[in-house]
Amino acid sequence: MPEAIAYERQGDIAILKAQNPPVNALGLDMRKGLVDGIARAEADDGVKAVLIYGDGRTYFAGADIREFGKTPQEPYLPDVCNRIEASPLIVVSAMHGTALGGGLEIALSSHYRIAVPSARMGLPEVHLGLIPGATGTQRLPRLTGVEKAIEVITSGRQIGAKEAQSLGIIDRVAEGEPREIGLAYVQDLLDSGAERRAVSELPAPQPIDFDAAYEATLKKSRGQLSPAYGVRAVQAACELPFAEGVAEERRLFMELMGTDQRQGMIHAFFSERAVGKLPELDGVDPRPINAIAVIGGGTMGAGIATSALLAGLPVVLLEMTPEAAEAARKRIEGNLGGALKRGKLSQEKFDALTQTALTLTTSYDDLKDVDLVIEAVFEEMGVKKKVFAELDRVCKPGAVLASNTSYLDVDEIAASTTRPGDVLGLHFFSPAHVMKLLEIVDADKTAPEVLATGFALGKRMGKISVRAGVCDGFIGNRILKTYRTAADHMVLDGASPYQIDKALTDFGFAMGPYAVADLAGLDIGWATRKRLAPTRDPRERVPSYMDKLCEDGHFGQKTGKGYYIYEAGKRAGVPNPEVTKLIEAERAELGLSPRDFTDDEIIRRYMAAMVNEAAKVVGEGIARRPLDVDMVKLFGYGFPRYRGGPLKWADLQGLPALLDDIKSYAREDEYFWQPAPLLEQLVAEGKTFDDLNKAAG
The missing domain is CATH 3.90.226.10 (2-enoyl-CoA Hydratase; Chain A, domain 1)
Incomplete structure (x- = not known):
């Protein structure tokens, strides 16, 4: 040597x-x-x-x-x-x-x-x-x-x-x-x-x-x-x-x-490199991808198309009307325009991407030659099934059919085709050409080479790709729903949304959960609450004060008013006094006496809910390894990188004390605070989440 x-x-x-x-x-x-x-x-x-x-x-x-x-x-x-x-x-x-x-x-x-x-x-x-x-x-x-x-x-x-x-x-x-x-x-x-x-x-x-x-x-x-x-x-x-x-x-x-921060950052560094490596895909070749299609040209569809174009892939974008297709083109040009202004893209390249590499259509028949299709239409099962039935009709054999759903059952979507082995979920995060996270949803019948193709596409687009199993919300949104619910419970019990937002940004989050809700649009949570209402367990505590705000047409940043009030030209909002009144009225209606929460208590409960649900997600195999959860939260949900991710944070805090806290919270609400079996097992065996990462190789 x-x-x-x-x-x-x-x-x-x-x-x-x-x-x-x-x-x-x-x-x-x-x-x-x-x-x-x-x-x-x-x-x-x-x-x-x-x-x-x-x-x-x-x-x-x-x-x-x-x-x-x-x-x-x-x-x-x-x-x-x-x-x-x-x-x-x-x-x-x-x-x-x-x-x-x-x-x-x-x-x-x-x-x-x-x-x-x-x-x-x-x-x-x-x-x-x-x-x-x-x-x-x-x-x-x-x-x-x-x-x-x-x-x-x-x-x-x-x-x-x-x-x-x-x-x-x-x-x-x-x-x-x-x-x-x-x-x-x-x-x-x-x-x-x-x-x-x-x-x-x-x-x-x-x-x-x-x-x-x-x-x-x-x-x-x-x-x-x-x-x-x-x-x-x-x-x-x-x-x-x-x-x-x-x-x-x-x-x-x-x-x-x-410091713990150093341990968190090193964990993030190595996990980022490990997360896309799956033992079951060793030696599995992805299918070739030379052209893709995107269905739906809204914010998400346009972002996915932009990401594909920047990765050097020709894109066929399908919309329902010529007007909607033209609006999609403008969104894509707007997305690429930022790179043009910053000098990251030449005018010649911009023109080639928007005029040659991008094709707009209103006909499914124009998708017959593409290698992969990503559906990004309205988040409703009936709509998705219709789209996939059409794709099943027109797409060539071996084409990969992907749904960008963020919650819905990919197995059910796949069952609406005659080729479920070709179907998987590709859950991008908005704006899709900026956000690095891609959840790749491995459905029950997804073929190994189709899963490998999803990872190959993610790599080509420069994404951090994480494999997820099928459940409501996959990894990221399922856990989000739980810790967001913990925050909502604290609001009913006496904390304000504004104290919670501040405590969590002080902890290191990019934004607090209520500012995030305003950014995403309060109508999304409203629709989810209505969708889940018929099957809701009567023991579940679900605040209704925000529904009243939504009923009045206030959906957050896009309407200028939500938890915060947004003045034109200003990104940050000021607290909306109407929200405080609505919360107080609901507490009175429920007969709740508000109590004070310290910032530390807010952080502990919020994080305990996050860790507990994440442990369930790993225990059920929805996420293969704890580090998969950590990478989803770092790259898709603004979790502070220097803390390594929620399960690395939990290891550093000590799992026995965290489990004790969860059990103490369960005395107030045993329905919500059910300790994850995996967390109880790790504590009983004196192990950590990182031990599971090492065991998975």
Whole structure:
């Protein structure tokens, strides 16, 4: 096996080539190789400079994820960085591919940096609940200034070579192979008599109001600690000598390593990669998909069509009338127009997608050649069955027939065709061209290659695809209904919708449940309540105050009034006093005496309901693994990523205490608070949800 770092000499230049494919991750062998390579160059008579570059498709792309969670071994990355910079030789990094995290920190420890135009770099550690821990927070601000360094570190975003040059992160951009442009740059430096330029020896950057920056960052990240810690690390670069600043960066880094947030972020990182891998699909080939159809051009259908077009798929969109089809085209053009404005899409590409790749029709017969159809019509079983009967008539053998239903029984939909094996659910989330989650509903008769085709489509569209079984609401909406009901119970018992929304946004949710209801449209919940009323158990507590608001035509943001009142041009609303009056009237009617709830109690009950229902969903096999639930909630429902997902949160809280709480709530309402058998089993066996993830591989 070749050494991780190859050594070569060309004239008075020593060349260190990283050769640890596919991403030249900075594992132990790579770190040792760099230290040994620098020492060898220094001992090599006549060598004046060192070039570091990566073989294959990238410079050092970052840390070796196989070492995550293991005890680090020497040499540690900060020591490698300092050793490179301390060399009396001129050290140059030539960058291509990605230089992320430790990769960029190695480059910042070089005395000069050159990159190809397509190179990308950044410090993404905040996405793992950390800060850069190998001197990046101390070196970067000396090059970019404080404000730019804070933005790069707290966002974790990737930066292109041109921008990196304008920020002072790299010195030159040049076309060509990294080795060739690197050697040419080193030669230029030697010919011009350039001296070593150690970033750590540059003047400390000018400070700013760090307390204000810390508070603003904490607010922007909705309670995630790592970006705010990044601000404190940059502050150390301004206020302390370099070595002491590095020690403070390390202290902050190690403090974050011990937090629940770090565990949540790492869980999210690995689960995101594991969620789309199903053992039963190993070796199962998806059916080829070269053209798709979408039925229904409303907000959801237009979003799905947009997502497919952006994935390079031609789309036939079916609507009932030419006018509705034209309205669908305008929605799709509006969706793509955002990308056009931001420069993500050229005018030529925009025109090709909207005029060539998109076909509008009002006839089912035009769907005869497509490989996959996604139905996105009104959420009513009779309507869906009619659509699928037509698809059964016109679609070619082997075409995949998918429903975008968010609640309805996919088995029943499939039974309205003569080919139930070709049917599955593809539940997109609105806006479908933006939201990353895709629930792939595996119906009773769905063929394995049809399920594999759903996952292949999700991958092509850049979605986080999660397999779900058939039940009312699948994974996400079934659990949502339960924790939303827990919130409704708290409102009847004395909490206000506005206190609940605030407690949950303070917890880290993007929005509280009542603001979400206004955004989605109160008429959706109203329709669901009416649909389920005939079969409702008499023990179920269902508030009726919102029905009165809906009866008056108030459906939330789209009508300007719901739980909140929305002024034109303003996204945020103010509490609607009518709602408070309706709640008080219903409490009086039911003979309920309101009591006070603390924010902590609100969070505990809301989360307990979420976890308990999620445990039922996993126990019944609707979700295969706890991590499937976690990914659904992170990518579709605004759950804070730094908490890892509801079942990771539950593990971190401790399952025995959570089960005790659920049992105590059951003393007030034993119908709603029925402990999940799986939760009781895990507590009895002293296990966690994560043990189930590991067992599932």
